[in-house]
Amino acid sequence: MGKKTSKDILSLINNIQKIISTKPNTNQIFEEVQMMKFKIKPLQGDVSAFNLKNEKFIESLWSLGKLDEFFRKEFPQLSKKEQEVFLRFFDSLYIKYQQQLNQVNLQPAKMTLIRTGLLELEIFKEGKLRKKVN
Numbered sequence: 022m023g024k025k026t027s028k029d030i031l032s033l034i035n036n037i038q039k040i041i042s043t044k045p046n047t048n049q050i051f052e053e054v055q056m057m058k059f060k061i062k063p064l065q066g067d068v069s070a071f072n073l074k075n076e077k078f079i080e081s082l083w084s085l086g087k088l089d090e091f092f093r094k095e096f097p098q099l100s101k102k103e104q105e106v107f108l109r110f111f112d113s114l115y116i117k118y119q120q121q122l123n124q125v126n127l128q129p130a131k132m133t134l135i136r137t138g139l140l141e142l143e144i145f146k147e148g149k150l151r152k153k154v155n
Contacts, residue, residue: 057086065141
């Protein structure tokens with residue numbers, strides 16, 4: 022039974038890597054990110070001075086969104102041991118895309134000469150509320 026567990030986890034890991042590495046075109050990524058219902062809240066700085074439609078920014082959000090969808094779908098079905106292995110892998114991938122997001126330069130090219138200051142954003146997804154049916 023031990024071999025079955027590791028094969029299941031490996032196929033899940035392969036699936037998520039395949040999903041993220043086969044990105045659709047930029048327009049579709051943008052549409053999907055909008056459907057993912059991310060909320061972006063400026064914590065510091067003037068958000069209007071920055072380009073939030075930056076391609077790398079949107080791609081990183083898309084990757085994080087896909088990870089989130091995959092996690093919500095697959096994680097509850099795993100055994101405790103599988104969950105531990107999956108969480109370790111998931112965390113490392115999540116951190117990678119979070120760092121990628123943090124490194125994106127959101128300043129428009131013409132504004133890089135002007136010091137626009139620091140921008141700090143909080144990005145989150147609103148969870149779906151499920152009503153209990155009696």
